[in-house]
Structure formats: structure tokens, C-alpha cells
Amino acid sequence: MILILIVLSVLGFALLNVFAKKTWQTALSLVLGAVFVISLVALMANLTYHFGMEKEVTSKTTELVSSGDSDRFDLLLYQPLGDGTEKVYLYKTDADQDEPKQTGTDKVTNVVETGADEAQLTADTTRWVYQSDVYRFLFGIADNEGEYVERTNTFSVPDSWAVLSVDQAKKLASLAEEQADTMKTEGQAYVQEKMQAALMADPTMDESEQQAKIAEYTAAYQAEAMQKLVEEAKK
Known part of the structure; x- marks a missing residue:
């Protein structure tokens, strides 16, 4: 809708300035010019600063099973990236799962909490949504509703679980066998x-x-x- 306002205001402003002979026509052309400027500024603010939008957080909690293959150990695994300050966590939500899933790296924060009664993952995902139907009607053509902002993964595990890197888990299995x-x-x-x-x-x-x-x-x-x-x- 905002693009239609911009186009119509430009056309109206141009036509009235060409053919304007009366005071009300000149005044109307100025109003249309103001509509054009305001609409253009609002559109740029929406595209750049998410004007008319707000952040919405959705939460999903999933039960976890051990990431490892051993029946003797309950593990939550991770793979260090770069200098080790960033980690990708490997987790399973089903005992029949062949390969573990992994957390993303695009604006993702991973938190591990111990002392839980049961192992579970809570994923809090933040996205941009419109504040009202009016803003959605005006700027919906931008197709930016639901735009991803960030995600926080909170892994809650019992004290009996071990949180290890993939290499540490391999070492643990070797030590247990020895x-x-x-x-x-x-x-x-x-x-x-x-x-x-x-x-x-x-x-x-x-x-x-x-x-x-x-x-x-x-x-x-x-x-x-x-x-x-x-x-x-x-x-």
C-alpha cells in the first residue's frame, strides 16, 4: 500500500503543478508532495529500522537424549570453532536418531545449565513482526514480517550428564574401555x-x-x- 501512495502522490503532485490554476489546486499539490515525502521516509524507516514492527520471541522446548552412542554415558557434545570461544552443540531428540542435530552459527547463543531434573533444549527465537494490521497493510509488500533476529539455545542437563567436545568424548570412550x-x-x-x-x-x-x-x-x-x-x- 505504501508504494501505491508514493506513486499516486508523485503523479498527483506532478499533474497539479502542471495544470494548477487555482489556490486549492496548489494547496493540494503541496499536500500530495508532503504525502510523498512522508511515505518515502516511512518506507525507508521500515526497511532500515523496522519502523512499525516489534520483536517477538517464540519458545520451543524439546526433550534430549544422550548425544553419544554409548549406553554407559549420557553426553551433550559440542564442536569448538576457531579459537574455541564459539561452539556448535550436537544433540539428539530421539534415541533412534542416527546423526545428531547441530546448532546454527548465525546470531545464535548457546547456554548450558546443569542440575536439571531432565535433559531438554529450550530454543528462544526472536523475529520481527508488525505491531498492528495497519502497519502490515502499509508495509506488507516489503515481505519482512517474520525476519529472523537471533536465537538462544538453552541446554538444561542433569548433573549426571557430561558436556564434552567430540574429541574429549572419543578419549572418554577409550579410557572407559581401557x-x-x-x-x-x-x-x-x-x-x-x-x-x-x-x-x-x-x-x-x-x-x-x-x-x-x-x-x-x-x-x-x-x-x-x-x-x-x-x-x-x-x-
Whole structure:
């Protein structure tokens, strides 16, 4: 619509200036000239500064599964870019997914938060939209509604997850394979020692209670061993 106003105001201004013989015709030509200038300025302001528009943020939350292929580790992977200050995160939203998806690099900010109850990705995308139907009617021909501004990806993962680079994840898998036998032996010894202490503290513990304690101590050892492997993989 704004282009139509510009064209009509130019034509009207030109015609009235050529054929104007009366005062009202001259006045009308000045009004049309003002309409032309205002319309042109408004169009340029829309194209350059998004006049008549506002930023709208849409949010989408998706559950995550481990980015790695191992059943022993829950991982969120990233690939460093350049000097390492920028990272592309690799993530999976489905256990049957062959290859992980990756975050973009065009005006994208990635944030990782730990301590979550479950792993999930919240993507907040900002786009330009028109403030009202009037602005949309005037400037819709510019086809800039929904223009991308920026995106913030917030990865929320439990403390049991490790956030590693692709190279660190490969090192972790290698370390886990090398130390598998040692970890098994140490794990059995750890659980046995803990169970002996628990039985001394409560000799009346029944079978189900003992099994629950074994599961608890096994999980505790695995978490501790995992943390040590992760720290070594990061070196």
C-alpha cells in the first residue's frame, strides 16, 4: 500500500503543478508532495529500522537424549570453532536418531545449565513482526514480517550428564574401555565394603533391603568413577 501512495502522490503532485490554476489546486499539490515525502521516509524507516514492527520471541522446548552412542554415558557434545570461544552443540531428540542435530552459527547463543531434573533444549527465537494490521497493510509488500533476529539455545542437563567436545568424548570412550576391568574390580570391592558396614550397622536388614543398598552403592561408585574419567578426558 505504501508504494501505491508514493506513486499516486508523485503523479498527483506532478499533474497539479502542471495544470494548477487555482489556490486549492496548489494547496493540494503541496499536500500530495508532503504525502510523498512522508511515505518515502516511512518506507525507508521500515526497511532500515523496522519502523512499525516489534520483536517477538517464540519458545520451543524439546526433550534430549544422550548425544553419544554409548549406553554407559549420557553426553551433550559440542564442536569448538576457531579459537574455541564459539561452539556448535550436537544433540539428539530421539534415541533412534542416527546423526545428531547441530546448532546454527548465525546470531545464535548457546547456554548450558546443569542440575536439571531432565535433559531438554529450550530454543528462544526472536523475529520481527508488525505491531498492528495497519502497519502490515502499509508495509506488507516489503515481505519482512517474520525476519529472523537471533536465537538462544538453552541446554538444561542433569548433573549426571557430561558436556564434552567430540574429541574429549572419543578419549572418554577409550579410557572407559581401557579401565573396564579395573573399574569392575574396584566397584565390587567398593560395594562389598559398603555392604559390610551397612550390615554391621543394621544386622536385621532383609534381602530386599540389601538389594536396594547394593543398587545404591553401585550407582554411587559408577557416578564417582564416571566423574574421574570425565575429568581425565578433559585434560
